[in-house]
Structure formats: structure tokens, C-alpha cells
Amino acid sequence: MFQLQSDKIGEQEAGIITEALFGISGEAERLEGELDLNFRLTDGAGQSYVLKIHNPAADRDFLEAQNAMIRHLDAQKPDLALPRLVPSLDGSDGGMMCDSEGHERVVRLLTWLAGETWNHVAKKGGLTLYPLGRFMGQLDQALAEFDHPALKRKFLWEMTGAAVHKKHVSMIGDDEIRAIVSDILNDFEGRVSPLLKNCPHQVIHNDANDYNVLMAPDGAVAGLIDFGDAVHSVRIAELAVAGAYGMLGRDDPIAAVLPLVAGFHETNALNDGELEILYALMRVRLAMSVCMAAKQIAENPDNDYLLISQKDVYELLRRLKDVNPHLVHFRLRDACGLEPVPGSRAVRDWLELNGGDCALVCPLIPGKDPLWIFDLDPGQSSTSQSHDPAGWWAQIEREMKLRGAKAAIGRYLEDRSVYTSDNFAADGRERRTVHMGIDIFMPPGTPVFVPLAGKVVHFNDNVEELDYGPVIILEHETDTGAKFWTKYGHLTRDSLPGLALGQRLEKGEAFARIGPFPENGNWPPHLHFQILTHLLDMGTDVFGVAPKSTLDIWESIAPDANLILGISEDCAGRVARADDYLIDKRKRHLSRNLSLSYADPLKIVKGRGQYLYDEAGNEWLDMVNNVCHVGHCHPRVVKAGQEQMAELNTNTRYLHDNIVRYAKRLTATFPDPLNVCFLVNSGSEANDLAIRLARNYTGSREMLIVDHAYHGNLSSLIDISPYKFNGRGGEGCPDQTHICTMPDGYRGAYKYSAPGMAEAYAADAHRHLEKLRVQGRKPAAFIAESILGCGGQVMLPDGYLKDVYAAVRAEGGLCIADEVQVGFGRVGHHMWGFELQGVVPDIVTLGKPIGNGHPMAAVITTPEVANAFVTGMEYFNTFGGNPVSSAIGLAVLDVVRDERLRRNALDVGEQMLVGMQAMAQSFDLVGDVRGVGLFQGMELVRDRGSLEPADREASAVVEEMKKRGILLSTDGPLHNVVKIKPPICFNAGDCDRFLTGLEESLRLVSGRSWS
Structure with missing residues (x-):
């Protein structure tokens, strides 16, 4: 043990100690330290180190825990900018010395990290915390499997014990x-603390404050120092600590920490x-800081x-x-690329399917009663019109009369693409400029009806406070238990007295x-209707x-009112x-490697809805063209494409609202x-890209x-x-392709009536996976249509995908x-076919129906899979996602929603x-009828016992249907x-019409000789 002869430990003594214990000589410079002595030591080559001479009372077990933590991180994440231990001359992690008073002290030498403290960089402005979030995320990922008994300690800065500070x-x-x-502390003790059990626990650094984080000139994290607060706690406390310091001194504290959370x-x-x-x-961390300081001030009242x-x-x-803490929660979720309001999608999905069953909110029948849609200029509101609401209403009435409209919809346009001073009030708060509901202008006294029980x-007369007038809020519940609300504003005052809280309507x-x-x-008479x-x-x-900066969150809080109004x-x-x-949303909803720089015999000539027209003007009922998903040449889709085409069509290297808006709406x-x-x-x-993503991710x-x-x-x-490689002209199955038995409950080995049919068919996938395992290989992916099309419109047995997906993922593959x-709503019950099976794939592929034939x-995937694809090779598709295609895609989404096509x-x-199943009872030719929604199939057989396929008969039925002006085709192996x-x-x-024609065709074909 090194014995210090001097009665003090200054910079000269620090140099002596470093050379004696570590064999490194150089100049020492005193650093700040609360309990320990810290010095920066620079050797003759200019290499710097941090010498830490610990307080005699230091917990040596805890110091060893810090050393073990640093060693673990060095092995797991050598690329992270963290201090490393410099071994002493005897090869240990540090040394021991005895000071002049006989006190033994632990001495450690760590590598020096160059950089400027986060605090100083923040004061210069322009600092984003995204790199720090990524850094801390990687740090805690590396620490997830690390533990040490000394870190499971009672510690005033350990957040799960924050309630102790109430004293x-x-x-x-x-x-x-x-x-x-x-x-804050009462909320922690009563509400937050019980929720901690749902959070991952692990060792964390616990002190990423603005003096322990070092930044590089380019904004990257140059280092994280001081492991003295390390503790076993909830993982989320790590981010909470950094977030608390990240909000300090910021004009918009919440906005400041969103990149931090996104990076983590x-x-x-x-x-x-x-x-x-x-x-x-x-907030708890901030409260702890105040309490600790108050305690210290009480003990040291003169310490200003x-x-x-x-x-x-x-x-x-x-x-x-x-x-509002709820808004912060939703902004944090949005920053992570999640649905801001956790239950919002479930409500939207339910209303998408069931909204057409709602009662009329106003005595207005959508699609039948004419409407006048008029635009309001940016910022137009009661404040700018209240001087003459009578004149404004008279103008609206005149225009409605000219158009024969029963009501008018005021459409609020927010045209500003950048923030200006008009967006902010004198106190610096952002103005609310984006209208979230639908305003229906009708005469005063028009009744308002409950759309759903x-x-x-809530109800309130806001006429003295806001510009809504009397307001009523009703609570509703979906059949799955999800709650949502509808808001009604600008009502008569006599709408309120008969109401009571909790009253059932x-x-x-x-x-x-x-x-x-x-x-x-003080508005022209109208109803403000809003879903919440x-x-x-x-x-x-x-x-x-809503304020523009948080519009994405408000679109989750207040989804499109047309879900009910239609x-x-x-x-x-x-x-x-x-x-x-737009740049931020591209990063979230589009792949990050998409860069920016400057930028048959029938001759069909026309389509409309579900009908096609030949050049002679004959009408054909199209029952096979799933590509024109919402109907041929849907006027709303066509208009969207025409209008955008007349303005601009370039590529995705330029910023454009359409591509980001569509990516956001689609996902x-x-x-x-x-x-x-x-x-x-x-x-x-x-599908080609999906395979590349899976192979890249899994190797x-x-x-x-x-x-x-x-x-x-x-x-x-x-x-x-x-269907291709085992068909005519095919070259057979490639070595890396493994064919699983088609789970056909009609023609396959396991029939509809067989118990455990799904598991029986899934067993074949298990067999392939076991074979790969024995060979030391793993799957890249399992790919399947959610209903098998070319397989013959085959419905997967319930539970099949759940079984196979679990097995594939267990072997490291994707689904x-x-x-x-x-x-896209074709199955009716759900927007997507895989939802019929109760699974969530890793990758989903969509085709031309999303553009109605455009x-x-x-490809829709997870951030994890997408990020793994960012390898340095750019993925660029010249015309994928161009402004015209995006405008068309948005219109198709609107049509599916507004015309209730899923429910249809x-x-x-x-x-x-039901009609085809009845025919199966009447015609022996019909072997099986299957499908869901508007994706169905009828399998024809010559003998129900042998299941001999009636292929020629099927083609004949198609020809007979064509004679009746109905277009069909055949499929299946x-x-x-x-x-x-x-x-x-x-x-x-x-x-x-189809069922009548099919019955006639089956009767004719069944009566022919096919020998």
C-alpha cells in the first residue's frame, strides 16, 4: 500500500500517487468533487486521465460495483463514449493508499473524455437531445443483463423510493x-408508484445530468461520466433523470425532451x-432535487x-x-412513433365499421340532402366575424338557397406552411388555429340527435367565457368496452336545464x-360536432x-367526425x-435511407364503380377486379389525381406534404x-422488398x-x-424455399370438421423449422396471404397463423x-385480413388496390426492421410515393371511410x-363455398366423394356469366x-343479379355432358 508522506493531497501529491500506483507520470489539475478528490492528470504525450482518490468512508463494495459496471460496458459496448478503467501496476482496477492521518483510501484512474458539458452547450442554443436519447438507450440496453448486489441499495436519489422525500x-x-x-410526491405515492411494477427493472447510471454529459462539436455525445449514483431501479428512471435536466431553461420544455425520448x-x-x-x-426527479436542496439549506442556511x-x-x-399531463403522455408516445392516444385506433376502427349505424346527428341525410361546402380563410373565427353574425348568416342562407342546399359545412383551411408571429399570442403561447370537428350550419332551433346511445x-354554458356557447359532451362505449365521447357546441341555452350528469340518452x-x-x-347558427x-x-x-404544433396528437384525440356523420x-x-x-415524419413513417436532394378479348374503354363498359357501350358487372378497390374511376379519386397532376409530379427527393400525409394516414x-x-x-x-427486409434483418x-x-x-x-415454379415453364422449388402444406379444409388431408385442423396443418411448418434447426440454419421469414387467392380463395383455419407465426419467431424468423x-377493408370485419387471425405480422405487403388501380x-413494417435496413446503400424508388400517387392514396382512404365500404x-x-351456400344444396356440381366479405370462391367438382375437379365446368360457368354481362374468372391449383x-x-x-345469373349458369352447365 502506497504511503503518502505529505499531510495534504494537492496537485503535486496527485502526480506522485499516479506514478506510484499506475506508473504514469504527468501534471495534475484539481477538479471539483463533493466527497472525493478528483484530478485531471496529463502525461508527457498529452494523454489525459481522471484520478479519483476516494473518501476514506467510501463504500468499497459500491466502488467495486462501479468497476464491474464499467468493465461490463467496455465488453458489451466498446463504442460508447464512457470512461474506462486504467489498471494499476499490479493489474488490478485500482490501488490503495494511506494518507498522513492513517486513513486508507481507494484510488482509481480512468480515461479522460474530451467534450463540453451539456449545460454549456445548451446555453449556446440549438442543442437537440436526440443523440443523448440514443446514447442512453444503448447504455441501458448494454446494462440489461448486468447486476451487482451493492447496487441494490437504499439511496436518496433512487426514484422508486421518492416518497421518502415527503418529510x-x-x-x-x-x-x-x-x-x-x-x-407531485402525493401523485407519485398514490398513482405512479403502484405502476412501477409494470416497468422493467435493471441497473442504471441514474445521473445523466447536464454536467455529467459531455457533448462533441457536432452535437454527438462525447461522453458520460460519474457512476456514483448508479443503482438498481426502474429503467425508465434513467430517461426521467435526463428528461428532467433536458427541460431546464427551455421555452418549450416538453418539445425539448421529445427528441431525447425518441432517440432512447x-x-x-x-x-x-x-x-x-x-x-x-x-417531475418527481425535479421534486426530489428541490427536497434535497431544501434539506441542505436547512442544514446550511448561509449557503446562498x-x-x-x-x-x-x-x-x-x-x-x-x-x-396537461395527458397531452404530454400522448406527445411522448407520438415521439416514439406510437398512436398518441392508446385507445384511439380501436375507437376509429369500430366507428369505421359501425359508424353507418349511427343515427343522424342533424336532420340531414349524407349523400341525399345537398350540402354546400364552403371554405373559411385561415384564422377566420367568431372573433373576426362577431361584429356582424347576422350578415354572415344571411350570406350563408343566400348561397344555400342558390345551390338548393339544406345545410352548409364550413371548412377551415390552415394554409400557413411555416410558423409566423400570427401563430403566437403576446404571451408567447401558440394560438389554436386548426379546427378539429365539423361545423354544420343550419337554422337556429334545428334539433340535434344522439348518434349512439x-x-x-359534461355540460356547460360557455357563452361568457369562450366562443362555443352552450356545450354538451356525451360518453359512448363500443361493444368491446372502449369509451369515446362526442361534443356538441353552439347550442341553445334551453338545451341545458333538462340535463343531468350521468343521464342516459x-x-x-x-x-x-x-x-x-x-x-x-355570437356565431351564425351552426353545430360544432366533434368525436373525442x-x-x-x-x-x-x-x-x-388545436394548436398546429401538436396536430398529430389532436388528430388522435379528435378523429375525423365523418366517422359518424358520413x-x-x-x-x-x-x-x-x-x-x-415533414422531415421528421419521413424519418418515422418512411425508411430512413430515402434521401433528399434539391430537389383480353373484351375491349373495355370505360369504368364506373363496379361496372365496365366496352366500346359499344355495353355494361359489364365487374366481379373480379379487386384492383379498382373502391370502384372504377371513382370521381373523388380521379379528382384527387387530376388536381395534383395539374400542379406537380416529381419524386420523393423533394419535400412534399402529400407523401408524408399519406404515409401517416396509411400507417x-x-x-x-x-x-x-x-x-x-x-x-x-x-413482396420483393419484404423479402429483402427479412433477409437483411435475419441474415x-x-x-x-x-x-x-x-x-x-x-x-x-x-x-x-x-403457383409459378411448379407450374408450366417453372424450374421447380429452389433449395432455400420450403413449401408448407396448404391448409385447405375442403380438399386437404385435414377437413373442416377435423378437430385441431389448424394445429395439424401448422405441424408441417414446425417440421420445416426443425429440419432447418438440425442443419444449423434459421428461417428468414414465413410469407402467406391472409386468405389464399391463387390457392383457390382458401380461408385459413382459425389459429393457423398464430401457431405458425409463434414457431417462426421462436426460430429467429419474421412473419x-x-x-x-x-x-384494405375487403374482408369487412377488419381493415386487414391478418386481423381475422388475431395476429400482428412483422411486415405487411399491399398492392395496387390501395391506389384504386393507380x-x-x-410495405408496412416495424421501426426495428426498417432501421436494420439502413446499411449505407440507399433505397430509392423513382416513382414510389410521388405526389400524384399519394394524393390518390389519400382519396381512396377517404372513400373507404366516408362511403362505409368496409360495412358494405x-x-x-x-x-x-348465404346465396351461394343455398346453391350448394341444389347443385351437386358445387363442392364448396367459402370466403369472407367480398373475397369468396365456389369450388366445382364432378363427384363430391372423389372431389374430381370440374375445371372445364368452372370455365363454362364463367362463360355463361359473361353472356349475362357478369365478369368472373377461375383460380386454384x-x-x-x-x-x-x-x-x-x-x-x-x-x-x-349475380346470384340469379349464377344459378342459371350452374343449371345450364350441370345439364351438359362432360364425359
């Missing part, structure tokens, strides 16, 4: 701060429970520095006092009336007009977004974490497929399409759902299935399945 609250001198801190989540995914309490824990150091914390706590939860019941000015907020998925504890004050016109104003917003129809899309031009391109080229599948016409897809034919397609597919599909997949606007009348 210090009374020491806080500032009355307002004392009340704020008390509320990208490298180390946070779960829903962690995101739910993250903001609360950030302690009060000064708390100035920024006090200011931040005051700023956060009125911040519900109860009254039935669907179609008149409960309010449109108010006259001025009692309606969360009330934010704001009651009737929940916003009907007005088949665009009632929402478009909001242009700033460049930085919002998928369950998390499927929220990144690649936009391409065809289903073949989509394997082995593909599991279903027999008779067809996935596209590219060479890569022929290799996984038995791909080919939704080119069956997706050459566009997409469900209802008409059921009508068709034996070419004996009449396939049915019309545009999903196919209606009940069309179905009656």
Missing part, C-alpha cells in the same frame, strides 16, 4: 413550490407502462449557492404546473337544438381547435406543414408497431411459404411462388402477411355467401374455383 417538503421556503412538490426508444424500445409514467417521473442552483428548477416547476358527462333521441346568436357564442377519444380532464373546455365530401381543411415537420390503419412504410409501384415490388435466405402461393412476377418472387388481394403499393363488404358479402372479388362498392342489387 422534507415542509423545509421548502417558497409557498408555491412547496405546494407543487407536495402534489429507437435504440431501446419503451413499453406502454413506461411511457405512461415517464412525464410524472421527470444552494438557492441559486435551484432557480431554474423552480422556474420549470412553475412552467409545468399548468401543463350514451350518457351525459338513447340513440336517435333529440336532446339539444342549434342556438341563435349571440347566445351560441380522451377528455384530458378538461370537461367542456377540451379543445375544438358526409361523402371532404369536410376537413388541409394543413400545410413546415419542412422540419395509422395498422396496429403498433407497424408504423413505417416504404412506398413502391406494385405488389410485386412490395438468412431460407423462406417458408404455403403451397400454390403466388406473390408476384419478379424473379425473387417466382422463387417463392409454387410476412401478403395483403395485396385481401386487405400503380402504387406499399361485410353485409353484401354475407348476402352473397386445379382451375376449378370460380373466384369472386369485385370492387367493394359492389351492392345488394348487384349481388341479387
Whole structure:
């Protein structure tokens, strides 16, 4: 043990100690330290180190834990900028010395990290915390498997024990701060602490503060120092600590930490429970800091520095006092690429399917009663019109009369693409400029009806406070238990007295009336109607007009009111977004390696809806063209394409609102974490890219497929399409393709009636996986259509995909759902076919139906899979996602929603299935009828016992149907399945025509000799 002869430990002595214990000589410089002595030592070559001479009372077990933690990180993440231990001359992690008073001290030498403290960089402005978030995410990922008994300690800065600080609250001198801190700690103890059990626990650094984080000139993290607060705790506390410091001194504290959270989540995914309490824990950290300082001030009342150091914390706590915690939670989720309001998608999905069953909110029949849609200029509101609401209403009435309109819809346009001073009030707060509901202008006294049964939860006369006038909010519940709300504004005051909180109102019941000015907020008479998925504890004050910066969150809180109203016109104003917003959303919803720089015999000549027209003007009922998903030449889709085509069509190297808006809208129809899309031009391109993504992610080229599948016409897809490689001209199955038995409950080995049919067919996939395992190989992916198209419109047995997906993932492979034919609401029950099986794939492929025949397609995947694809080789598709295609895609989404086409597919599909099943009882030729929604098949057989395929008969039926003006085709490995997949606007009348024609055709074909 080195014996120090001097009675002090200064810079000279530090140099002596370093040379004696570590064999390194150089100049020492004293550094700040609370308990330990710290020195920077620079040797003759200019290499710097940190010498730490620990307090005699230091816990040596804890110091060893720090050493073990540093060694572990060095082995797991050598690329992270962290201090490394310099071994002593005897090869240990440090040395021992005895000072002149006989006290033994542990001495450690660590590598020096160059950089400027986060605090100093932040003061210069322009600092983004995204790199720090990634760094801390990687750090905690590396620490996930590390543990040490000394780190499971009671420690005042360990956040799960924050309630202990309640005893210090009374020491806080500032009355307002004392009340704020008390509320924070009470909330922690009563609400947050019980939720910690749902969070991952591990060893964390626990002190990424603005002096322990070092930044490089380019904004990267240059280092993280000081492991003295390391502890075993909840993982989310790591991010909460950094977030608390990240908010200090910021004009918009919440916006400042969103990149931090996004970066962490990208490298180390946070779960829903962690995101739910993250903001609360950030405030807890600030409260702990105030309590600790108050305790120290009480013990050292003359230490003015302690009060000064708390100035920024006090200011931040005051700023956060009125911040809505629900909005922060939703912003944090959005930053992570998740649906902001966790239950919003479920509500939207339910309304998408069931909204058509709602009662009329106003005595207005969408699609029948004429409407006048008029635009309001940016910023136009009651404040700019209140001087003459009578004149404004008179103008609206005149225009409605000229157009024969029963009502008018005021569409609010927010045209500003960048923020200007007009966006902000004098106090610096952002103005609310984006209208979130639909305003229906009708005469005063017009009754308002309950669209869905519900109860009254809030009502208020806001005429003296806001410009809504009397407001009522009703609560509703889906059949799955999800709650949502509807808001009604600008009512008559006499709508309120008969209401009571909790009062039950039935669907179609008149409960309010449109108010006259001025009692309606001094507007022309109209109803503000809004759907809400969360009330934010704001009651009737929940916003009907949102601030632009948080519009994505508000679109999740207040989804399109047309989900209930069903007005088949665009009632929402478009909001242009700033460049930085578009860039950010591209990173989230589009692949990051997409760079930016400057930038048959029938001659069909026309289509309309589910009908095609030949050059002679003959009409044909199209029952096979699933590509024109919402109907041929849908005027709304055509208009969208025409208008954008007349303005601009370039490529994705330029910023444009359409591509980001479409990527966001499309990915919002998928369950998390499927929220990144690649936009391409065809289903073949989509499937080819899906295979590349899977092979890149897994490092394997082995593909599991279903027999008779067809996935596209590219060479890569022929290799996984038995329909092609085992067909005429095919070259057979490639070595890296593994064919799983088609789970056909009619013709296969296991029949519909067999118990465990799904497991029996899935066993073949297990067999292939076991074979690969024995060979030391693993699958890249299992790819299957959610309903087998070329296999003969075969419905997968319930539970099949769940079984196979689990088995494939257990072996390291991914699961791909080919939704080119069956997706986008065609199955009726769900938007996507895989949802019939209750699974979430890793990758989903879509084809031209998403553009109603326009050459566009997409691959939807998870951020994890997409990020792994960023290898340095750019993926660029010249025409995928161009502004015209994106505009068309957006219009198709609108049509599916506004025309209730999912519900139509469900209802008409059921009508068709029942009709064909009746024919199966009448014609021996019909072997099987199967399908769902508007994706169905009828398999024809010559003998029901032998199941001899009636292929010629099937073709004859198709020809007979053609004579009746109905277009069909055959499919299946034996070419004996009449396939049915019309545009999903196919209606009940069309179905009656089809069933009549099919019955006639079956009777004629059945009466012929086919020997």
C-alpha cells in the first residue's frame, strides 16, 4: 500500500500517487468533487486521465460495483463514449493508499473524455437531445443483463423510493413550490408508484445530468461520466433523470425532451407502462432535487449557492404546473412513433365499421340532402366575424338557397406552411388555429340527435367565457368496452336545464337544438360536432381547435367526425406543414435511407364503380377486379389525381406534404408497431422488398411459404411462388424455399370438421423449422396471404397463423402477411385480413388496390426492421410515393371511410355467401363455398366423394356469366374455383343479379355432358 508522506493531497501529491500506483507520470489539475478528490492528470504525450482518490468512508463494495459496471460496458459496448478503467501496476482496477492521518483510501484512474458539458452547450442554443436519447438507450440496453448486489441499495436519489422525500417538503421556503412538490410526491405515492411494477427493472447510471454529459462539436455525445449514483431501479428512471435536466431553461420544455425520448426508444424500445409514467417521473426527479436542496439549506442556511442552483428548477416547476399531463403522455408516445392516444385506433376502427349505424346527428341525410361546402380563410373565427353574425348568416342562407342546399359545412383551411408571429399570442403561447370537428350550419332551433346511445358527462354554458356557447359532451362505449365521447357546441341555452350528469340518452333521441346568436357564442347558427377519444380532464373546455404544433396528437384525440356523420365530401381543411415537420415524419413513417436532394378479348374503354363498359357501350358487372378497390374511376379519386397532376409530379427527393400525409394516414390503419412504410409501384415490388427486409434483418435466405402461393412476377418472387415454379415453364422449388402444406379444409388431408385442423396443418411448418434447426440454419421469414387467392380463395383455419407465426419467431424468423388481394377493408370485419387471425405480422405487403388501380403499393413494417435496413446503400424508388400517387392514396382512404365500404363488404358479402351456400344444396356440381366479405370462391367438382375437379365446368360457368354481362374468372391449383372479388362498392342489387345469373349458369352447365 502506497504511503503518502505529505499531510495534504494537492496537485503535486496527485502526480506522485499516479506514478506510484499506475506508473504514469504527468501534471495534475484539481477538479471539483463533493466527497472525493478528483484530478485531471496529463502525461508527457498529452494523454489525459481522471484520478479519483476516494473518501476514506467510501463504500468499497459500491466502488467495486462501479468497476464491474464499467468493465461490463467496455465488453458489451466498446463504442460508447464512457470512461474506462486504467489498471494499476499490479493489474488490478485500482490501488490503495494511506494518507498522513492513517486513513486508507481507494484510488482509481480512468480515461479522460474530451467534450463540453451539456449545460454549456445548451446555453449556446440549438442543442437537440436526440443523440443523448440514443446514447442512453444503448447504455441501458448494454446494462440489461448486468447486476451487482451493492447496487441494490437504499439511496436518496433512487426514484422508486421518492416518497421518502415527503418529510422534507415542509423545509421548502417558497409557498408555491412547496405546494407543487407536495402534489407531485402525493401523485407519485398514490398513482405512479403502484405502476412501477409494470416497468422493467435493471441497473442504471441514474445521473445523466447536464454536467455529467459531455457533448462533441457536432452535437454527438462525447461522453458520460460519474457512476456514483448508479443503482438498481426502474429503467425508465434513467430517461426521467435526463428528461428532467433536458427541460431546464427551455421555452418549450416538453418539445425539448421529445427528441431525447425518441432517440432512447429507437435504440431501446419503451413499453406502454413506461411511457405512461415517464412525464410524472421527470417531475418527481425535479421534486426530489428541490427536497434535497431544501434539506441542505436547512442544514446550511448561509449557503446562498444552494438557492441559486435551484432557480431554474423552480422556474420549470412553475412552467409545468399548468401543463396537461395527458397531452404530454400522448406527445411522448407520438415521439416514439406510437398512436398518441392508446385507445384511439380501436375507437376509429369500430366507428369505421359501425359508424353507418349511427343515427343522424342533424336532420340531414349524407349523400341525399345537398350540402354546400364552403371554405373559411385561415384564422377566420367568431372573433373576426362577431361584429356582424347576422350578415354572415344571411350570406350563408343566400348561397344555400342558390345551390338548393339544406345545410352548409364550413371548412377551415390552415394554409400557413411555416410558423409566423400570427401563430403566437403576446404571451408567447401558440394560438389554436386548426379546427378539429365539423361545423354544420343550419337554422337556429334545428334539433340535434344522439348518434349512439350514451350518457351525459359534461355540460356547460360557455357563452361568457369562450366562443362555443352552450356545450354538451356525451360518453359512448363500443361493444368491446372502449369509451369515446362526442361534443356538441353552439347550442341553445334551453338545451341545458333538462340535463343531468350521468343521464342516459338513447340513440336517435333529440336532446339539444342549434342556438341563435349571440347566445351560441355570437356565431351564425351552426353545430360544432366533434368525436373525442380522451377528455384530458378538461370537461367542456377540451379543445375544438388545436394548436398546429401538436396536430398529430389532436388528430388522435379528435378523429375525423365523418366517422359518424358520413358526409361523402371532404369536410376537413388541409394543413400545410413546415419542412422540419415533414422531415421528421419521413424519418418515422418512411425508411430512413430515402434521401433528399434539391430537389383480353373484351375491349373495355370505360369504368364506373363496379361496372365496365366496352366500346359499344355495353355494361359489364365487374366481379373480379379487386384492383379498382373502391370502384372504377371513382370521381373523388380521379379528382384527387387530376388536381395534383395539374400542379406537380416529381419524386420523393423533394419535400412534399402529400407523401408524408399519406404515409401517416396509411400507417395509422395498422396496429403498433407497424408504423413505417416504404412506398413502391406494385405488389410485386412490395413482396420483393419484404423479402429483402427479412433477409437483411435475419441474415438468412431460407423462406417458408404455403403451397400454390403466388406473390408476384419478379424473379425473387417466382422463387417463392409454387403457383409459378411448379407450374408450366417453372424450374421447380429452389433449395432455400420450403413449401408448407396448404391448409385447405375442403380438399386437404385435414377437413373442416377435423378437430385441431389448424394445429395439424401448422405441424408441417414446425417440421420445416426443425429440419432447418438440425442443419444449423434459421428461417428468414414465413410469407402467406391472409386468405389464399391463387390457392383457390382458401380461408385459413382459425389459429393457423398464430401457431405458425409463434414457431417462426421462436426460430429467429419474421412473419410476412401478403395483403395485396385481401386487405384494405375487403374482408369487412377488419381493415386487414391478418386481423381475422388475431395476429400482428412483422411486415405487411399491399398492392395496387390501395391506389384504386393507380400503380402504387406499399410495405408496412416495424421501426426495428426498417432501421436494420439502413446499411449505407440507399433505397430509392423513382416513382414510389410521388405526389400524384399519394394524393390518390389519400382519396381512396377517404372513400373507404366516408362511403362505409368496409360495412358494405361485410353485409353484401354475407348476402352473397348465404346465396351461394343455398346453391350448394341444389347443385351437386358445387363442392364448396367459402370466403369472407367480398373475397369468396365456389369450388366445382364432378363427384363430391372423389372431389374430381370440374375445371372445364368452372370455365363454362364463367362463360355463361359473361353472356349475362357478369365478369368472373377461375383460380386454384386445379382451375376449378370460380373466384369472386369485385370492387367493394359492389351492392345488394348487384349481388341479387349475380346470384340469379349464377344459378342459371350452374343449371345450364350441370345439364351438359362432360364425359
